[in-house]
Amino acid sequence: MFLLEQVVNGLVLGGYYLLVALGLSLIFSVGGIVNLAHGAFYALGAYASLEIAKYTGFGPSVVLSPVAVALLGILFERFILRRFYTADPVLSLLVTFGLAMLTEQLIRIIWGASPLPATIPPTFRGSIIVGDFLFSRYRLLLLGVVAAVLLGIWLLLQKTSFGRVVRAGIQRPDMVAALGIKLQPYMTTVVMIGVGMAAMAGAFFAPITIVQPAMGAEIINVAFVVVVIGGLGSFWGVVIASLLVGVVRGITIHFAPAAGEASIYVLLFLVLMLRPRGLLGERIEKFE
Amino acid sequence: MKRHTRRQVLQAGAALAGSATLGFPSISYGQSDKIKIGHLTPLTGFLGALGAYAQLGIRMAAEEINQSGGVMGRQIDLMSEDSVNPATAATKAQRMLEQDGAVVLMGEINSASALTIMQVAARNKKLYMQIGARSDALRGKNCNRYTFHVDIPNTVMVNAVGAALLRDNMVKGKKFFTLTADYIFGHDLLGAAKRFFSANDGNLIGDELIATDVTDFSPYLLKIRQAKPDIVCSNLAGNQVTTLIKQYAEFGLPYPIVGFNLNTADAWAAGEGNLAGTWPTVWYHTLDVPASKTFVANFIKKHGKPPENHAWIEYISLKIMAQAMNATKSTDTEALIAYLEKETEFDILKARKGHFRSWDHQLMQEAYPFTIKAKGEAKDKWDLLALGAAVPGPNEKLEVLAPTREQNPCTL
Structure with a gap:
């Protein structure tokens, strides 16, 4: 019973990884760029939400902050990422890594090294007990938001012409170009959505984690593990991998707490041994 | 005004040195005229926020000392760096002594890094003032004669809170569940907590x-709920507590x-x-002591926010070091150790003065249990804590909360 509680809690935690990992995966799949600066947008989302919340309160801040960061994402794509789509992957790794460090230091200069306080709005404090399970109200809210975002992204990718082009662009960018479709505006939108989701995760997690300059570096590791386990280019792969990572961590902490943080890397290792492309990774020609 | 040439000064100095016994070997001709102090503190990682305050505190002390003429007429050159982790801390400490010309080492918050710096200090036979790490082991089984410890050790923290818990009838027969930081500091604190519980x-x-x-505690919180304790007790460190x-x-x-x-x-x-x-x-900025209030006011004027306890402790530590150098007219390790071991009393901006206990080099000082102010009672966002009365009480010896000779395996 207690174990089941950890499994359910792990699923909730997985939802949080998902917000960051899905954007990372999308940008990777379409542009072929591992965005090491993704965590920086997560951190900016958290800091921006606290600034906005001073004027508007919690509700609007978790909406406006991702929007503001998404707009920043347009500039990021237009002036930085765009130069590296066809370049050696090492270059884009370096430039996004540099940007991550730059952002962390900028945050340190603007907001200081000390963590900023943030609290959950009173309505969502405490937990509710369903049967024998204990749920944090706030995490349930979070789960609802993640589900809604997930549905939105899925519909966008599967049911719109925008999504068709993006999916085609992941598999055969040359064919898309041959059909006279320019991928660049699509890429801008994908980056915008991706970093916006990271910022949303930052805004929602500010009240329950530590808002400090290096918070982005912490999340990027887990997000990266999730993306690799899930497999490139696979929407559901990332979803399953997020939940799996959350659950595996919860179960490990139940039985062997000391191994809790290592468990996700062991999972990564096992998955890559058995399925080098990740759980649901598709064969993508440009990455082979 | 006629300026003295270097040669004249050296001649005069040589004459002076000749007339005295050979007591000042450290003031040698080759030395630069600044007193270099190597300072290490974590600026990144889970203790980074504390280290940022530590740096502000020690820099403020250095500026004040330099503005009032320095130490023995020489300016202090404070070399302050991020200690990063225990291995890097040791490497940097060695480099500061060997290449940068540091005469003493100061700082640290992380008990594991403090331990490696202590070893470097002992190997190089240089003084290390260990300021902010609290593990009992540092001043216990790992103690060495080159290291002095300023912050209160774990046992004192447990005893300070313990006294308040005993008063509130929250210990006897109660079930405790503890969460402990998984490194030397936490293990050590858990040990002190266990001794307190069993006693x-x-x-x-x-x-x-x-x-x-770890940034997500939810699996641990579920385990606490399953265990149904009477009281949850944190032995965590740095931003883990947050x-x-x-x-x-x-x-x-x-x-x-x-x-x-x-x-x-x-x-x-x-x-x-x-x-x-x-x-x-160990200290809080609302402490009702005039000297402390002056320090707080100056700090706020400079940085726009009140000092944290690590800013305070670094500030008084450098002041203690400057006082020791001025009194001994030396930066020589043995002279400084002898001075500090004399149990000289230092003004540490508290109601009672502090002194280093000679046999384990631990600063004896007051500590304070605190509770949290109710909503609406706080004057500003910094004013969170309701300080309890200082422990030990005014009529008790400062040593009563510290480990006794029987409890502490330290031999210098």
């Missing part, structure tokens, strides 16, 4: 070791929470209404 009939029904990079406080408030578990370690920066970061319980501190 006072408290039952420890569960403990979880938590790695310092995460615990935030997520404990998030889940709203019904068990009261107390802790044996908290730094005010981590309390400030928790956010309004999240913190509860009884905790220990």
Whole structure:
């Protein structure tokens, strides 16, 4: 019973990884760029939400902050990422890594090294007990938001012409170009959505984690593990991998707490041994 | 005005040195005229927020000392760096002594890094003033004669909070569940907590070791709920405490929470209404002591925010070091050790003065248990804590909370 509680809690935690990992995966799949600066947008989302919340309160801040960061994402794509789509992957790794460090230091200069306080709005404090399970109200809210975002992204990718082009662009960018479709505006939108989701995760997690300059570096590791386990280019792969990572961590902490943080890397290792492309990774020609 | 040439000064100095006994070997001709002090503190990682305050505090002391003429007429050159982790801390400490010309080492908050710096100090036979790390082992089984410890050790923190818990009838027959930082500091604190529980009939029904990079505590909170303790007790460190406080408030578990370690920066970061319980501190900016108030006012004027306990402790540490150098007219390791071991009293901006105990080099000083101010009582966002009366009480010896000779295996 207690174990089941950890499994359910792990699923909730997985939802949080998902917000960051899905954007990372999308940008990777379409542009072929591992965005090491993704965590920086997560951190900016958290800091921006606290600034906005001073004027508007919690509700609007978790909406406006991702929007503001998404707009920043347009500039990021237009002036930085765009130069590296066809370049050696090492270059884009370096430039996004540099940007991550730059952002962390900028945050340190603007907001200081000390963590900023943030609290959950009173309505969502405490937990509710369903049967024998204990749920944090706030995490349930979070789960609802993640589900809604997930549905939105899925519909966008599967049911719109925008999504068709993006999916085609992941598999055969040359064919898309041959059909006279320019991928660049699509890429801008994908980056915008991706970093916006990271910022949303930052805004929602500010009240329950530590808002400090290096918070982005912490999340990027887990997000990266999730993306690799899930497999490139696979929407559901990332979803399953997020939940799996959350659950595996919860179960490990139940039985062997000391191994809790290592468990996700062991999972990564096992998955890559058995399925080098990740759980649901598709064969993508440009990455082979 | 006629300027003295270097040669004249040296001749005069040589004459002076010749007339005295050979007591000042450290003032040698080749030395630069600044006194170089090597300072290490974590600026990144889970203790980074505390280290940022530490740096502000020691820099402020250095500026004040230099503005008032320096030490023995020489300016202090403070070389302050991020200690990063225990291995890097040791490498940097060695480099500061060997290449940069540091005459003493100071600083640190992380007990594991402090331990490696202590070894470097002993190997090089240089003084290390270990300022902010609290593990008992540093001044216990790992102690060495080159290291002096300023911050209160774990046992004192446990005893400070313990006294308040005993008073409130919260120990005898109660079930405790502890969460412990998984490195030397936490292990050490858990040891002190266990000794306290068993001496006072408290039952420890569960403990979880938590790695310092864990950002999600929910699985541990579920385990606490399953164990159904009477009291949850934190032996965590740095921003781990902040995460615990935030997520404990998030889940709203019904068990009261107390802790044996908290730094005010981590309390400030928790956010309004999240913190509860009884905790220990070594100093707080609302302390009602005139000298402390002057320091706080100057700090606020300079930085726009009140000093945290690590800013205070670094500030008084450099002042102590300057006083020792001025009094001995030397930066020589042996002279400084002898001076500090004399149990000289230092003004540490508290009601009672402090002194280093000669046999384990631990600064004897007051500590304070505190609780959290109710909503509406705080004057500003920094004014969170309601300080309890200083322990030990005014009529007790400062040593009563510290480990005794029988309890402390230290031999220098």
